[in-house]
Amino acid sequence: MSIIHTHNITKTYNPDTVPVHAINGVTLSFNEGGFSAIIGPSGCGKTTLLNMIGGLERPTTGTVEVNGETINTKSKRALTEFRLKNIGFIFQAYNLIPVMSAFENTAFIMELLGWPRDKIKSRVMELLEAMDIADKAHQRPNQLSGGQQQRVAVARALSTRPKFILADEPTANLDSHATGNLLDMMLKMNEREKTTFIFSTHDDRVMRRARRLIKLDDGKVVDDARS
Amino acid sequence: MIVAYAWRNVWRNSTRSLAVILALATGLLGALFIAALANGMMDKWVKTAIDNEISDLQMHHPEYLITQELTSTMDQDRIAQYLKADSNIASYSFRVKVDGMAATANNSVQVTGLGVDPTTESEVTNIHHLVEEGSYFEDQSNFKSMVISRKMADKLKAGLKSKIILTLADAQGEIAYENFKVTGLFATNNTMFDESTIFVEKDQLARILKLEPGQVHEAAARVVDPDLLEVTVAGLNSSLGDVETESWKELNPTLKVTASTMDLYNYILVGVVLLALIFGIVNTMLMAILERTKEIGMLTALGLSRLKIAQMIIAETVFLCLVGSTIGNLLSFLAIGYFGRRGIHFEEFAEGFESFGLSAEVFPSIDTEMYFTITIMVVITAIFSSIFPIVRAFKLEPAEAIRD
Structure with a gap:
């Protein structure tokens, strides 16, 4: 069942001065429980497409629907709430809150949603154990390795069981071993929690594990292969 | 969080x-x-x-406040009855007051003469504590005592035991004068007060002014509870319609x-x-x-x-x-x-x-x-x-x- 659908979306930056067409009419659907990767060379529009799916940017034309709901017409406030309740984000640079421990970083979104304390604690520990970093729960990001930080970021993204997770180059700063471990963890969660993962990447290691590869070039889908 | x-x-x-x-x-x-x-x-x-000048409250004949006419006096016994009856009044003293000229052989200065009862005055002001030389009306000689400030003494080129002639207009408008002997020198930290005020005994000044016995120009009082000062003032004003009672705040608006x-x-x-x-x-x-x-x-x-x-x-x-x-x-x-x-x-x-x-x-x-x-x-x-x-x-x- 398709939970995300983009219909002929375009994105043009600086339309009034020097227009840059980042996305040129992309129509895509993503099914629930998928593990997809958007690939392509640098500047092909991977991050822009991911941002539009995640409601971080609005398409210049076209529509983005999530669960049948058009999100690109929502107000800023409604979009923020929508992201909070529906989407998990994983960023290239981990983007953890440096003054918070791994536990607190993982609990952050649940706290924002007002979950009860005991429920937060059990969910955080469940995720940190699944990510194999339960023993690092009280350490701050600067005390963790890059791989461990990204695992905390994955745990945070998964914490509220969002409908889908958008991961922008999640392995770009990781070595092979850490990348392998992280992908194992994400696949495990994809299977266990049926969470939809959409990556933007140009990392072969991610491409090999993805079940669907969407290739972008000059803002257009040039290939869409499923395995 | x-x-x-x-x-x-x-x-x-x-x-x-x-x-x-x-x-x-x-x-x-x-x-x-x-x-x-x-x-x-x-x-x-x-x-x-x-402590040194005003006391917590003062009472005057209403006319005295405007004209400072020496005949605008109050009956001290009558006022004393009301002050005694007020539980917030701790102490009080009556004064006779006149503007005049204090002179020595060397100089003369315009002064405000305060005729005070040394015993009761000591309970409403602190001048007796500020006497640095001599005493506060303890000299029992036949001379009429005057207590002045050091600054006044300097202006008059006088000292302890110096003679000072106080010249004034009495209640009948006639010029009167009297010899006094300086028996005490005080010093406050108010130059203006020190350079303009002299103290003599009330009964002596009243006699010079030819006031009727028991007549005074001013009553000064200290209160037990300063927070109730305004209530006390209002109470005295309503009981004594022909006398104006004012707190220090009204007497010295600048303060x-x-x-x-x-x-x-x-x-x-x-x-x-x-x-x-x-x-x-x-x-x-x-x-x-x-x-x-x-x-x-x-x-x-x-x-x-x-x-x-x-x-x-x-x-x-x-x-x-x-x-x-x-x-x-x-x-x-x-x-x-x-x-x-x-x-x-x-x-x-x-x-x-x-x-x-x-x-x-x-x-x-x-x-x-x-x-x-x-x-x-x-x-x-x-x-x-x-x-x-x-x-x-x-x-x-x-x-x-x-x-x-």
Whole structure:
């Protein structure tokens, strides 16, 4: 069942001065429980497409629907709430809150949603154990390795069981071993929690594990292969 | 969670935060200490004026206040009955008062002569304690005693045992004069008072003025509870319709206005200091926000609402300012407490101070309430200072912020 659908979306930056067409009419659907990767060379529009799916940017034309709901017409406030309740984000640079421990970083979104304390604690520990970093729960990001930080970021993204997770180059700063471990963890969660993962990447290691590869070039889908 | 996050953010760049905290603490210490000094001066001024000159309240014939006519007198026995009956009156004394000329062989000075009953007067004013040479009407010789200030003695080129002729117009409008012997020299810290007031015994002055027995110009009284002063004054005014009773605040409006506006001046002073500090606080918070552009963008992407972002920035600014104000208040409390007990003597400015009736020895003091009010002012300043950083944070677009 398709939970995300983009219909002929375009994105043009600086339309009034020097227009840059980042996305040129992309129509895509993503099914629930998928593990997809958007690939392509640098500047092909991977991050822009991911941002539009995640409601971080609005398409210049076209529509983005999530669960049948058009999100690109929502107000800023409604979009923020929508992201909070529906989407998990994983960023290239981990983007953890440096003054918070791994536990607190993982609990952050649940706290924002007002979950009860005991429920937060059990969910955080469940995720940190699944990510194999339960023993690092009280350490701050600067005390963790890059791989461990990204695992905390994955745990945070998964914490509220969002409908889908958008991961922008999640392995770009990781070595092979850490990348392998992280992908194992994400696949495990994809299977266990049926969470939809959409990556933007140009990392072969991610491409090999993805079940669907969407290739972008000059803002257009040039290939869409499923395995 | 937002509160804990904000608190930790304050200490992310501890050097920068400490700079603001120290600026705030130092600013408040300076402002509060100056306010305490001003309060101390004011308290001493009021206390000295009440103790040495005015007393808590005075009573006069209503006409006397306007014309200072010597015939506008009151019956002291009748007034004494009312004063005795009032439970808030601690002590009282009656005075005969006249303007005249005090002269020695060397000089003459225009004076206000106060005829007092030394025993009762000692219970309403402190002049007897301020006699530095001689005594306060304890000389039992046949001479009529006069107690004058050192400054007056200098002007008249007189000293202890000098003869002074007091010339005045009596109640019938005729010129009268009498010889007095200086038996006591006093010194207050009010130059104006010292250079214009002489004390003689009431009965002697009343005789010179040809007043009817038992007639006086002024009654001065001290109260048991100063907080009930206005009630006492109102009570006496309603019981004694033909006598006007006034508190020290009415008798010396300048003193009242200055004392009552002192708090306002102090708050304005602190307000100006806080206003100057706003720029530093805004700058620090702006730096903190700009340094965390990517983080705030990430938080917005994750779903942190604008309201929560505003709460976070306000909490951060309030924490920063509260730490500074707590240190500032604590240092002020210690400094004011120490100097409040020990006193500060402005030796070099003593003459200038005394010409305004102020003591050169100041005991800084401040109402405890002021610390709380200032803390509230600091919180308001912090909230105000966070507006600009909040606006900057709101302008961040999550996608752009993360990309940056």
